[in-house]
Amino acid sequence: MSPLPSGExxxxxxxTPDPEGLAEAxxxxxxxxxxxxxxxxxxxxxxxxxGSTPKGLYALLASEPYRSRVPWPRARVFWGDERCVPxxxxxxxxxxxxxxxxxxxxxxxxxxxxxxxxxxxPDRAAAEYEQVLKTVFGLRPAALPRFDLILLGMxxxxxxxxxFPRSPALREVSRLAVAPYVEQVGGxxxxxxxxxxNHAACVMFLVSGQEKAATLRSVLAxxxxxxxxxxxxxxxxxxxxxxxxxxxxxxxxQDPVRGKAQS
Ligand code: 6PG
Numbered sequence: 001m002s003p004l005p006s007g008e009x010x011x012x013x014x015x016t017p018d019p020e021g022l023a024e025a026x027x028x029x030x031x032x033x034x035x036x037x038x039x040x041x042x043x044x045x046x047x048x049x050x051g052s053t054p055k056g057l058y059a060l061l062a063s064e065p066y067r068s069r070v071p072w073p074r075a076r077v078f079w080g081d082e083r084c085v086p087x088x089x090x091x092x093x094x095x096x097x098x099x100x101x102x103x104x105x106x107x108x109x110x111x112x113x114x115x116x117x118x119x120x121x122p123d124r125a126a127a128e129y130e131q132v133l134k135t136v137f138g139l140r141p142a143a144l145p146r147f148d149l150i151l152l153g154m155x156x157x158x159x160x161x162x163x164f165p166r167s168p169a170l171r172e173v174s175r176l177a178v179a180p181y182v183e184q185v186g187g188x189x190x191x192x193x194x195x196x197x198n199h200a201a202c203v204m205f206l207v208s209g210q211e212k213a214a215t216l217r218s219v220l221a222x223x224x225x226x227x228x229x230x231x232x233x234x235x236x237x238x239x240x241x242x243x244x245x246x247x248x249x250x251x252x253x254q255d256p257v258r259g260k261a262q263s
Contacts, residue, residue, distance in 0.1 A: 009198075009235040013220065013243045015250040019208045022246045023056030026206055027066050029242060030057070030149065033202050034070045037148035044071060045137070047078040047192065048101075049151040049161075050093030053206045057151075058101035072105045076136055080152055081162040081191035082115035084122050084179075092117060115177075115190050122179035122188040129190065130176040144199040145176065152197070152205050158215045158229020160205070161197070162189030165229055170194065197234050203241045205231065210248040217252040 016022045037044040087094045119125035137145040152160045169180040172193040219232035
């Protein structure tokens with residue numbers, strides 16, 4: 001059984017008319033999260049999502065006004081997960097973000113922390129990524145990194161990052177990053193774990209398309225408990241989870257949930 005996060009998290013669901021509106025709403029919240037982080041710690045730590053949905057957001061962030069509004073030189077950029085491919089591969093989440101966003105921004109390259117998907121030993125790559133997290137966040141042993149913002153997508157099966165239904169990775173309670181074999185894709189992935197996702201100040205899901213509507217309804221159903229799909233297990237303790245969905249993905253929701261969700 002997957003551990004539900006303890007504690008309280010705020011849930012907000014925002015429905016936009018279309019994917020363009022989704023990207024705009026996400027860019028606005030991304031920018032606000034960055035400004036809030038800068039005012040607090042003086043830097044902005046963010047984990048990017050892979051897949052295709054975030055591309056519209058990344059294109060907006062790479063252009064004005066967001067290119068100027070976000071304090072990119074103070075950003076530390078990570079990924080929520082990575083496929084086990086080289087960074088030049090068409091499936092690489094790094095490559096997608098590099099091409100749509102990062103290469104167009106004034107971020108010092110040493111502040112971009114790529115997951116080494118090309119490593120023939122995925123466990124070693126996950127352990128290396130975990131060490132980078134511990135170093136950059138200055139973590140004491142057994143401490144968790146608190147990202148200012150984690151971007152996530154959701155598959156039609158309810159997976160998020162590379163945490164898939166029935167995956168043993170869902171039961172990880174201490175590692176920051178793991179490299180599970182994913183039956184659903186027939187290969188290994190490297191992913192942040194639920195403890196890290198549930199320690200973020202803000203998690204923002206971007207969900208688009210009618211094929212995700214049934215899953216989104218089950219993820220947001222009150223009281224679904226342990227039976228929720230992996231995306232439904234993300235509820236950062238003392239943090240905020242914002243679900244941004246376009247109308248197609250939200251078409252089966254009774255009414256958007258707002259306010260605090262007790263878990
Ligand atoms: C990945 C992502 C994954 C993605 C979902 C949704 O590496 O693919 O981490 O969790 O967010 O599969 O993907 P789409 O945005 O392409 O629908």
